[in-house]
Amino acid sequence: MNAPLSPKDFATDQEVRWCPGCGDYAILKAVQKTLADIGADPDKTAFISGIGCSSRFPYYMNAYGFHTIHGRAPAFATGLKLANPDLDVWVVTGDGDGLSIGGNHLLHVLRRNVDLQIMLFNNEIYGLTKGQYSPTSRVGTRSPSSPKGSVDTPVNPCAFALGAGARFIARGVDTDAKNLPETLKAARAFKGAAFVEIFQNCIVYNKDVFSDFTEKKVADEHQLRVEHGKPLLFAKGTKGVRFNHKSFALEVVAVGDGGVPESEILVHDETNPTLAQLLITMPHPAFPMAIGVIYRAPAPASFDQSFWEHHPTKGERTGKVADALRRASVWTKKAS
Template structure:
């Protein structure tokens, strides 16, 4: 009987090179632990990245990996999954790589529902190219490219994914491995494109930008960990989100004796696109940050649909090496 795999079995002998204190270290450890927990097969696992700090990820995973072109990781991953549907394909990208130059490629892998996991590390800044503002940077962000403060309206990765047609959308925090690991497991189990936004601290160029909700001393008040079929409660159950039926918006209410009963708190339904839309677009000021699986509505994946209409039904009819040695594919009858 083979010995069970551990997190160390998914680590390579390469020196991990990110800035000391970077949130990427915690995410790497969490992914390695998660793959060990589910006993993934390294020989059937592939990590594909584009360009950016997060894109060094494949070097540190004991699996197959492709460090590809800026913003094009979804394209490579789609080809891999179609060519070999049995592979477990992960895309690692950042807010710049995935939502700027790669925005169109990310959109299409989500709308097609290709069976891959997309991990988008969001630190609201360009780290690799020395701190320019990114598509997710908040208004007022001071950077080498916006010394007077950004005036751009930022992209919400989750709302973008929902608008693109993603069927699985989740959020996590880099250092909160206790809650991030189950999210990664759920993403891996999902048959289709699973989009996970991970809030990641860039300690050099955008330090503590998420401190308003990741600070452990305030986390109970500032984080809302959603669970399917459970009321949207936070602050140790003393507060919750109630649907205002007049405005069709969510509002914070006190819960308990002499306050709003739990029965009036909105129950999370991860299959409900409307609830997902409200949670993903909550104002940052005054509301807790929704974390966990926010939307999960399975449907046929792109690769399953592709092979179901293909004459070979996904079965191999030849070898790539033979095709390459056959000569020109263009032959006149």
């Protein structure tokens, strides 16, 4: 590498074709900043996407990129990572791409623990097909395909990831220019499949669906920014999350004056899957929305590592086909 690259160096000459005001712009900036901050090499970085608005992402990143087919990005990324484990691979997907048509592949890339980052842009709607309800849409979502409101129960992406066996689970907000790059850096540093759900505002088909916790003026009150080893406090430290032993559940309590002492507040342990489950499934707005690195429990090795470590020749070609052809009973026919 020569001079360190700036976020701009990670942009391409392609005209960005998302709707004006789309949350994807902010995410693109955050990713470009992340790569610049960590000194990434565009030639050793690959973005793999499926289909949907989010999946146009690779065209706008100055790195290797592969815009594949609907829902299958994790499978392409797995093959790529096996072919070249040295690459830094990012999967870009959305709620429809990753959790509907591609749910199976997301499940398997997570449980296998392939060393890559998965950014799931969740906007709770199908954007590119013009606004149908998605598998993360809340019950009652009115859309062209559900004019009287959707009736299916939505999937919680992070709960899905945890259930699938993911070892890194984080949440971020598209416009959170300060925290999102930090979360992405943590994902990048993780050896294994790092799952990041990014709340993304679809300005055209599902505008402001997350604004009750993403808007700047309500963020402090409605976001619980989790950090390993720190108490689970929010609302400028005036509220906290406590574990109620009798109900075996979390509860929100006031902290300090008129409330409970801080010592009663849970301290975030990112290695605890039970706590992760509780934090991920806290219903908003009764509870704050947990943001940041919720779960991080590295395995001894990622899938691509194990794959080659357990490969008897570590992927080297040590034998000859000419010899293999004779690994059978061979008989010789003499010239008559």
